[in-house]
Amino acid sequence: MISYILRRLLLMIPVALLVTVVVFALARLSPADPALVIAGEQADPAVLTAIREQLGLDKPLPVQYVAWLSHVVRGDLGRSFQTRQRVLEAITERLPATIELGAAAILISVTFALAIGILSAVKRNSLIDLLSSSVTLMGVSFPSFFLGLLLILLFAYVIPGHIFPPGGYVPLATDPSENLRRLVLPAATLATASLAINLRQVRSSLLDVFGLEYMRTARAKGLRERTVIARHALKNALIPIVTLVGIQVGAIIEGAFITETVFSWPGIGRLAVQAIPSQDYPVVQGVVLVSAISYMLSTLVVDLLYAWLDPRISYVSAAA
Amino acid sequence: MSGTTVPLALGRRRESPASTVGAFARRNPRMIIGGALVVAWVFVAAFAPLIAPYDPIKVIPSDALIPPGASHWLGTDDLGRDVLSRVMWGSRVSLSVGLISVSIGLLLGVTIGLAAGYLGGTFDLIAMRGIDALLAFPALILAIAITSSLGPQIQNAMIAIGIVAIPAYARLTRGQVLTVRAREFIVAARTIGASPLRIVIRHIFPNVVNALIVQATLSTAFAILAEAALSFLGLGPQPPYPSWGQDIAYSQRYLPNLKWWMSVGPGVAIFTAVFAFNFLGDALRDALDPRLRRSGS
Numbered sequence: 001m002i003s004y005i006l007r008r009l010l011l012m013i014p015v016a017l018l019v020t021v022v023v024f025a026l027a028r029l030s031p032a033d034p035a036l037v038i039a040g041e042q043a044d045p046a047v048l049t050a051i052r053e054q055l056g057l058d059k060p061l062p063v064q065y066v067a068w069l070s071h072v073v074r075g076d077l078g079r080s081f082q083t084r085q086r087v088l089e090a091i092t093e094r095l096p097a098t099i100e101l102g103a104a105a106i107l108i109s110v111t112f113a114l115a116i117g118i119l120s121a122v123k124r125n126s127l128i129d130l131l132s133s134s135v136t137l138m139g140v141s142f143p144s145f146f147l148g149l150l151l152i153l154l155f156a157y158v159i160p161g162h163i164f165p166p167g168g169y170v171p172l173a174t175d176p177s178e179n180l181r182r183l184v185l186p187a188a189t190l191a192t193a194s195l196a197i198n199l200r201q202v203r204s205s206l207l208d209v210f211g212l213e214y215m216r217t218a219r220a221k222g223l224r225e226r227t228v229i230a231r232h233a234l235k236n237a238l239i240p241i242v243t244l245v246g247i248q249v250g251a252i253i254e255g256a257f258i259t260e261t262v263f264s265w266p267g268i269g270r271l272a273v274q275a276i277p278s279q280d281y282p283v284v285q286g287v288v289l290v291s292a293i294s295y296m297l298s299t300l301v302v303d304l305l306y307a308w309l310d311p312r313i314s315y316v317s318a319a320a
Numbered sequence: 321m322s323g324t325t326v327p328l329a330l331g332r333r334r335e336s337p338a339s340t341v342g343a344f345a346r347r348n349p350r351m352i353i354g355g356a357l358v359v360a361w362v363f364v365a366a367f368a369p370l371i372a373p374y375d376p377i378k379v380i381p382s383d384a385l386i387p388p389g390a391s392h393w394l395g396t397d398d399l400g401r402d403v404l405s406r407v408m409w410g411s412r413v414s415l416s417v418g419l420i421s422v423s424i425g426l427l428l429g430v431t432i433g434l435a436a437g438y439l440g441g442t443f444d445l446i447a448m449r450g451i452d453a454l455l456a457f458p459a460l461i462l463a464i465a466i467t468s469s470l471g472p473q474i475q476n477a478m479i480a481i482g483i484v485a486i487p488a489y490a491r492l493t494r495g496q497v498l499t500v501r502a503r504e505f506i507v508a509a510r511t512i513g514a515s516p517l518r519i520v521i522r523h524i525f526p527n528v529v530n531a532l533i534v535q536a537t538l539s540t541a542f543a544i545l546a547e548a549a550l551s552f553l554g555l556g557p558q559p560p561y562p563s564w565g566q567d568i569a570y571s572q573r574y575l576p577n578l579k580w581w582m583s584v585g586p587g588v589a590i591f592t593a594v595f596a597f598n599f600l601g602d603a604l605r606d607a608l609d610p611r612l613r614r615s616g617s
Contacts, residue, residue, distance in 0.1 A: 015456055018449060018452070019456045022453055022454070026466060031470075137598070137599070141545075141591055142594075143545060143552075143565075143587065143590045143594070144549075145548075145568060146587035149572060149587070150583075153575050153578070153580055156575075157578060166576075250458070253458065254459070254460050257549075258549055258552065276464075276554070277554060284468055288461055291458055292461070
């Protein structure tokens with residue numbers, strides 16, 4: 001197992017390097033001149049040249065890449081063109097809000113997916129099964145920004161009493177109840193698409209397991225149906241769900257781009273979205289890099305969890 | 321019982337492909353519903369200039385913020401533009417982005433997948449690490465990053481979504497190539513001296529087509545959703561040209577005034593278009609590629 005972990009980490013290095021090449025290339029692909037973005041359109045040409053020299057933009061691209069990478073490795077993602085704040089600092093400041101939103105969304109998604117998925121698998125072709133199939137079908141096709149706006153319209157403006165505010169954020173430490181009140185709508189919005197996917201997976205995994213012989217044996221032993229499902233069926237059916245949820249954890253920032261924009265939630269997705277129109281590339285580059293690295297790490301963790309959850313999966317041959 | 325075994329296939333009546341598809345379609349309403357919705361949206365996109373009741377960009381201040389009614393079925397926005405007409409014209413953006421970006425992904429992804437799977441060796445190793453690097457990015461973030469670098473334009477959105485689609489096609493094609501590469505008919509083709517290009521195009525590619533049709537349908541759904549998301553963030557076509565995502569973003573400021581129709585028209589349009597391709601893709605998956613069929617669902 002340890003050799004497998006090491007091997008996976010070693011294999012991640014070339015991919016991570018290629019990821020940095022892509023992120024670097026994307027920033028350099030832009031037709032905008034960073035010197036102009038910093039100094040403004042009216043700036044003196046001498047000032048622009050000085051800024052280009054200072055940023056190292058006068059050097060060949062491979063040299064610029066190596067210089068940029070050596071800074072990235074040391075945790076230096078550069079400074080925002082707009083605010084001059086360090087990008088890593090800007091990201092870490094906003095990360096708690098994104099993590100809170102993502103964690104709440106995954107909690108909602110997994111809880112509902114398990115509850116409804118189990119019910120619809122146990123009561124196959126019933127009304128609840130039909131409803132869950134409809135939720136699945138609609139959830140994957142419903143644009144999250146449209147859902148967010150509908151929820152705001154309904155809960156913040158139409159239903160009397162304005163149950164939930166249309167957006168904004170209050171830190172958990174400042175006012176826990178207001179924090180939760182503001183969390184509900186964005187978390188529900190972010191949870192919907194993954195709920196649909198998880199629900200489908202819970203249902204189909206359980207139906208797969210229900211057909212296996214050891215389930216018949218468990219029932220034949222006289223175990224209660226609840227025990228059969230909880231102890232025998234769910235334990236095996238959960239393995240593919242762990243994969244899905246693991247990948248969704250890594251992709252939290254992806255969903256946050258849209259949801260945080262709709263609900264004015266001050267996380268790193270909104271940080272990047274606000275940086276795009278002002279061509280603040282270090283910020284966009286930083287967020288994209290952090291999201292790619294977290295996505296890669298979550299994939300690795302999922303693979304390792306796989307081995308831990310299912311003793312039948314052996315990585316000996318894969319490592320050999 | 322005698323020991324003679326008659327192959328079941330001998331007893332079957334041979335059916336034409338058209339009647340097989342027709343019979344399947346009757347048995348599978350998902351394909352009818354998904355297909356009909358896709359055809360309806362393609363019709364609207366193709367004939368928007370003829371069937372849209374109003375000019376989608378003409379500002380008529382006296383018609384501002386009219387709720388849905390007989391004269392404007394989906395109401396008007398704050399500039400007096402007809403929401404239904406904008407939805408109809410917006411379908412041209414969404415479907416063209418879907419078509420072109422899927423074509424980009426298909427062309428590049430299939431080429432990479434065929435070459436990597438057939439050639440193997442160093443090319444396979446390098447190409448697949450490149451694909452892994454693209455897969456290391458969450459899809460929408462990569463599309464946002466590419467579009468924000470290239471500039472907020474519809475062509476750039478198409479390129480971005482197309483690039484994001486490459487890994488799925490490349491992996492799918494490579495996987496299929498690896499499964500058929502060692503089969504007898506490929507070995508036979510190689511033995512009689514067929515060129516690698518001929519083997520790939522005439523013998524391997526036809527084995528991948530079904531899976532690619534399914535993938536292309538499903539990735540059109542993703543492309544429409546991704547274009548809407550890019551437009552919502554201001555990275556798609558620029559105003560005043562109608563685009564579903566951009567119109568929803570614009571309508572956000574009128575939510576407190578309960579002018580809901582500005583959002584609902586384009587929102588329902590995105591949902592039905594994405595739903596149509598997802599539904600059709602699922603049905604095609606069951607019809608064309610039973611190996612990929614989701615168990616139990």
